[in-house]
Amino acid sequence: MGDLRNVNYFIQNCNNPAVPAEIRNNYIGLAKFFRAYFYFDKLVRFGDVPWYNKPLDVGDTTLLYKGRDSRTVIMDSIIADLDFAASHITDISDASRSQVTKTVVWGFKSRVCLFAGTFRKYQTTYKLGSSADKYLKMAAGAADSVIKSGIYSLNTAGDQPYRNLFISESPVSSEIMLADVSSVSLAKYNDANWYFTSATYGSRFSFTRTFINTYLMRDGKPFTDLPGHDTMVFASEVKNRDLRLQQTIRMGDYQRISGGNKVAAPPAFSYTYTGYMPIKWTLDDMYYDGGSLNTNSVTLMRYAEILLNYAEAKAELGTLTDQDWQLTVGALRARAGITGGLDAKPTAIDAYMQKTYFPDVSDPAILEIRRERGIELCLEGFRMDDLIRWKHGELLELPWNGFYVPALNKPLDLNGDGVLDVSFYTTAPSSKLSGVTYIDVSKQPQTLSNGTKGELHWLDNVPRVWHDYQYLYPIPYADLQVNPDLKQNPGWEE
Amino acid sequence: MMKSKNKIYLCLLGLILVGFSCTKQLDQTAVSTATKDAVFSSEDGLKLYTLSFIICCLASVIFIKRMLLYLISELLVVFLIISGKGLIHPGKVVAGVGGFTQCELFYSELQ
Numbered sequence: 045m046g047d048l049r050n051v052n053y054f055i056q057n058c059n060n061p062a063v064p065a066e067i068r069n070n071y072i073g074l075a076k077f078f079r080a081y082f083y084f085d086k087l088v089r090f091g092d093v094p095w096y097n098k099p100l101d102v103g104d105t106t107l108l109y110k111g112r113d114s115r116t117v118i119m120d121s122i123i124a125d126l127d128f129a130a131s132h133i134t135d136i137s138d139a140s141r142s143q144v145t146k147t148v149v150w151g152f153k154s155r156v157c158l159f160a161g162t163f164r165k166y167q168t169t170y171k172l173g174s175s176a177d178k179y180l181k182m183a184a185g186a187a188d189s190v191i192k193s194g195i196y197s198l199n200t201a202g203d204q205p206y207r208n209l210f211i212s213e214s215p216v217s218s219e220i221m222l223a224d225v226s227s228v229s230l231a232k233y234n235d236a237n238w239y240f241t242s243a244t245y246g247s248r249f250s251f252t253r254t255f256i257n258t259y260l261m262r263d264g265k266p267f268t269d270l271p272g273h274d275t276m277v278f279a280s281e282v283k284n285r286d287l288r289l290q291q292t293i294r295m296g297d298y299q300r301i302s303g304g305n306k307v308a309a310p311p312a313f314s315y316t317y318t319g320y321m322p323i324k325w326t327l328d329d330m331y332y333d334g335g336s337l338n339t340n341s342v343t344l345m346r347y348a349e350i351l352l353n354y355a356e357a358k359a360e361l362g363t364l365t366d367q368d369w370q371l372t373v374g375a376l377r378a379r380a381g382i383t384g385g386l387d388a389k390p391t392a393i394d395a396y397m398q399k400t401y402f403p404d405v406s407d408p409a410i411l412e413i414r415r416e417r418g419i420e421l422c423l424e425g426f427r428m429d430d431l432i433r434w435k436h437g438e439l440l441e442l443p444w445n446g447f448y449v450p451a452l453n454k455p456l457d458l459n460g461d462g463v464l465d466v467s468f469y470t471t472a473p474s475s476k477l478s479g480v481t482y483i484d485v486s487k488q489p490q491t492l493s494n495g496t497k498g499e500l501h502w503l504d505n506v507p508r509v510w511h512d513y514q515y516l517y518p519i520p521y522a523d524l525q526v527n528p529d530l531k532q533n534p535g536w537e538e
Numbered sequence: 539m540m541k542s543k544n545k546i547y548l549c550l551l552g553l554i555l556v557g558f559s560c561t562k563q564l565d566q567t568a569v570s571t572a573t574k575d576a577v578f579s580s581e582d583g584l585k586l587y588t589l590s591f592i593i594c595c596l597a598s599v600i601f602i603k604r605m606l607l608y609l610i611s612e613l614l615v616v617f618l619i620i621s622g623k624g625l626i627h628p629g630k631v632v633a634g635v636g637g638f639t640q641c642e643l644f645y646s647e648l649q
Contacts, residue, residue, distance in 0.1 A: 054587055060578040071584040078591040142592075 045096075051079045053099040066134070073132035076125035077144050077152070083125075084156050087118050088429055091516045091533060095121055111529040116172065119160050123182070126153045137195050141215035141341075142225045147196070150189040151221055151345050154353040157183035162360060163433040167515070180357045187354035191371070196221060196347035198379050205379060207291035210325050211340045221350075224342040234342055236325040237332040243314050251293060251320035251422075253445045253499055254400060258415050259286040264377070264384025268396035278311075278319055278447040279460050287381035288419055294321045296459060301329040310458035310465045313481040317490065317502040318446025319458070324423050343424065348376060352417050359409045364389055369409070373416050401439065438510045446500030449492055455480050468492065468500075511535065 054075045058068050079097075086093045092112035100107055130149045138145050161179035164172040190196065199219040202208045209216050215223040226232050239246035257268050262284045267273055273281065282295040290296055293311070300309040311321040325340065332338050355372035358364040366388040374386035390408040397411045405411050417430060431437055449456075453473060455464035464477060470486035485492050488505040492498040513535025524530055577583040 051591060054591075057574055057578050058584060060575070062579045063581055063584065067581050068584070071581075071588050074588045075591065 048079065048082055048096060049099045051075050051082065052097060055079075056098055066132075069132040070134045073129040073149075074144055077129040077133070077149055080122045080125040080129070080156070081152065083118055083122050084152075084159075087115055087122070088159065088432065089517045090519060091115050093118060094530070097121070109527050109529055111531065115170075116175075119156075119179075122156060123153070126156065136193065139217065140225065141217055141220045141223045144222065147190050147193050148222045148345060150186045150193075151350050151353075153186035154183045154190070154350055154357070155345075157186060158353045158357055159429060159433050161357065165360065166433065166435040168435075169512075177361060180361050183357035184354055184361065184363075187350045187357065190221075190347070190350045191354065196350075198347060198351075198375055200379055204291045206288050207324065209343060209346065211327055213339045213341060215341045215343070219347045220341075220343055220345075221347060222343075222345040224344060226339050226341045228339055233336050234338045234340070235336040236338045236340065236342075237327055238335055238337075240322055240326045241312075241315060241333045248315050248317060249322055249423075250316040250318040250444075250446065250502075251322065252318060252442065253320070253447060254442055255418065255422075256281075256289070256293070256320050257396065257400075259289045259419060260377070260382055260415075261285060262287075262381055262383060264382050264386070266394050266396060268394075275448055275450070277450060277456065278458050279456075281447070286377070286419065287379075292322065292324050292419075292422065294323055294459075297461075298323065298459070299328065301331075308459060308461050308463065310461075313466050313483055316446075317444065318500055320446065322423060348420050349424075349426070351376065352413065352420065356410070356413045356417070359407065359413055364409055373413060376416060376420055402434070402436065432515050435515075437512065437515055441508050441510050443504065444502040445493070446502065448497075448499055449485070450497055452485075452492075452496050470496070 055072055058072050058075070060068075083093070083095070092114050094110055095113040095118055096107065126149055129144075130146055130153065133144065133146050133149060135143065135145045136147055157179045161176045161183055164170065164176040164179065197218050199205045199209055199216045201216075201218070209219060213226060213228070215225060224234075226234060235245075240249060257273070259267060261267055261270070267281070267285065270276075278295075282289060282293075290298070294309055295311075298309050299306045301307070311319050313319075315321060325338075325342075326332075327338060327340060351372040355364060355368060358368055369389040370387055378386050390412050393406070393408050394411055394415070397415055398405060402411060402414060405414070414430075414434070417426065421427075431439060449468050453467060453469050455467040455477060457463060458465045464480050466481045466483060467473075467477075468483050468485045470484070472484070473482070476482055483490060485500070489503045491501050491504060493501055513533070516533045516536075518536035519530050519532050524532060577587050
């Protein structure tokens with residue numbers, strides 16, 4: 045709450061007439077944007093929270109120990125702050141992509157309102173459904189303001205236009221709207237390589253096969269419609285897919301740089317559990333792997349998200365047109381090398397998406413927009429919020445599955461370079477091939493779905509159970525000690 | 539080769555220049571607290587203050603978002619441990635041990 049006090053202190057004291065009102069309001073607008081940012085994070089996490097719009101002093105005991113305000117009050121207050129910010133921030137664009145501008149405020153408003161609108165529509169126990177459309181219209185309107193500004197476009201430059209958004213030192217200004225900018229000259233780095241390559245520092249993040257299956261074929265058809273897709277080995281299943289796949293995970297001819305030399309880099313089983321190893325945020329040079337050395341800027345908001353916010357809000361409102369589809373999902377898929385289904389919104393349900401992920405959704409466009417969000421925005425901080433607003437926390441119970449292993453003790457060439465990379469066994473082989481990683485699948489935590497063949501599975505023996513009260517986090521114990529009137533969220537009481 | 543005497547003259551000249559150039563700063567009186575006027579009476583002050591919001595407001599969210607929230611989804615294999623309280627899985631967080639800020643991703647403790 046110290047951050048909030050800092051913002052409120054600024055707003056309360058930014059009233060010196062020596063500074064022209066327009067300039068003061070520009071900075072008050074910035075402050076209100078950050079207050080909205082602060083409260084949106086709290087709203088998603090805790091639901092109701094106490095709203096404070098002035099700095100508190102030690103004597104303000106009534107306010108200090110008050111209970112929580114309802115999520116409707118918080119959301120209305122967030123929107124009021126964002127509207128003020130959008131009206132009074134004077135810069136519409138910032139070349140460095142490190143400053144909050146009018147378009148960033150619109151973009152954030154589209155994110156906030158999409159959350160509010162879909163949350164109210166799908167989280168029916170709150171009985172706020174009647175106001176869902178109001179927020180969906182605001183989401184579409186705010187996204188439309190960004191689109192109509194004409195400042196941004198999808199990046200199509202370079203041989204990997206998608207991945208370049210995440211590995212460039214300077215934010216790719218055509219598409220990136222706001223970034224946490226790295227700087228070699230200012231020694232401002234991040235530790236993405238360390239996290240995504242170290243077996244001990246990071247959490248060995250590995251995509252599940254269930255998700256990888258959602259990447260379309262290059263012709264726009266579902267991979268899961270292919271006969272025998274479920275028993276395809278890794279080197280085969282990744283071919284002819286949405287180009288974002290090869291710019292998101294290690295596959296094919298992906299190479300790293302070691303001591304200035306390019307080296308083949310198949311998925312490393314010293315790191316990945318499933319075979320699907322992320323490269324979205326990692327730099328190719330291994331120099332960056334061992335510490336906080338990364339020089340790539342970290343994206344906080346980009347145009348692709350705004351397009352998806354627009355498409356989803358309009359689809360939820362039932363007003364999505366073919367033209368909207370072309371502008372949004374169609375454009376994103378075109379950049380990803382997909383050739384089919386770009387011009388008109390889909391009319392047929394994809395059975396895999398519906399059955400595996402969203403059985404309650406019968407609108408083909410909404411299903412496809414959700415597919416697109418998962419793929420386009422993976423590893424960018426949206427998924428958990430998406431599951432909350434769609435009321436699909438139970439997806440966290442899905443098994444942690446990996447690529448298909450056709451047989452034990454048969455080393456696999458994962459990247460098609462003629463070199464064997466990994467072998468799976470239940471009884472350790474008497475002799476091992478040099479350069480091959482051997483993985484024991486005889487017992488937990490790593491097994492095969494059919495014992496001697498099948499999908500890799502990780503930690504099947506540890507149950508993961510979802511309860512709906514977990515859509516909200518618990519109020520921190522220390523805060524409840526200080527102010528019992530905050531009251532614990534339902535289901536989290538001791 | 540420059541004579542030693544000339545080198546000394548040059549050094550003295552340099553020191554004098556440095557001394558004069560620093561006068562403005564050296565003449566300022568040190569203060570123990572910042573006044574409101576120092577911040578709110580100029581655009582530069584307002585700009586400096588609002589720049590701090592990036593650090594205080596976004597930094598924590600960036601850290602949490604990047605290192606925790608988005609990773610706890612069904613797309614990824616990942617573990618969530620709440621500080622010192624044992625293994626927590628997505629969807630099975632122990633009640634009463636604290637909130638979000640006490641969470642951290644940490645795999646190696648599992649092994």
